[in-house]
Amino acid sequence: MSEVDEFLPEIRQAVIDFMNRVPFNKLVGFTLTEITPDKVCLTLPMRPDLVGNFITGILHGGVISSMIDVAGGAMSLVGAFRNLEHLPLEERVLRLSKIGTIDLRIDYLRPGRGERFDVTATLLRAGNKVAVTRAEFFNDQGELCAVGTGTYLCG
Template sequence: MSFFDKVPFNKFLGMKITRVEAGCVEMYLPMKEELIGNYFMGILHGGVISAMLDVTGGAMALVGAFRKLEHLSLDERIKRLAKISTIDLRVDYLRPGRGNAFYVVATLLRSGNKVAVTRSEFYNDQHELCAVGTGTYLCG
């Protein structure tokens, strides 16, 4: 999954993939001043939370789609999956993004021939659930 580490936006935010399994993808984000949305409270910007949910969900959709295409050559799989994109993302903010670091865990709800649906959970370093997201991704 080094592809996600090479995306300039992901690098700018500081996202790192920490776990990739058939049913789960996890990403980590250290807090830094540039990511603060509420300066007075020192709270992570909601757009960063949304981006983390989207990128992690997209990575999970990619893993699910990659496995469904095992019958194809590696080059053909990569060619098909290069077009993966977000169709829809719903985010529910549950509590402010306070902490020194954050992590997102995404699971696959459904992986069809063209579309995948994922659920992502955004936690702070105190293991408090701060936001959840449901993403729909074009992957076929």
């Protein structure tokens, strides 16, 4: 078993615990579908209360940006958690409890039409204090609807 394989259950559980304790994530309905050293994936089923344009029935842009932000934040946790693996688990969790978004840029490419939406975030850089992520947001037809870059305080 590689070092990454041994480390993944610990980091996976920490990210899941963090995500599940955020009331907003529960309210909107984000579900983590994958956590690896290279990516974090979330899914969200469409619901009538998430509509942003009642005439066309498309997903609200704020939900799109929130999903990209949450996926990027989770990915930055993965990177930061790995950077701090020399510390005891409790200290890592304490340090990472202060994670927050510094900057978020969203490019909306097409309307959020679909029955389900998925986002995949990857890590561009994980430093001692700041992580930068890139995320892609797809509808259930596999169409790229938005992309985002997030910068997160994580140290």
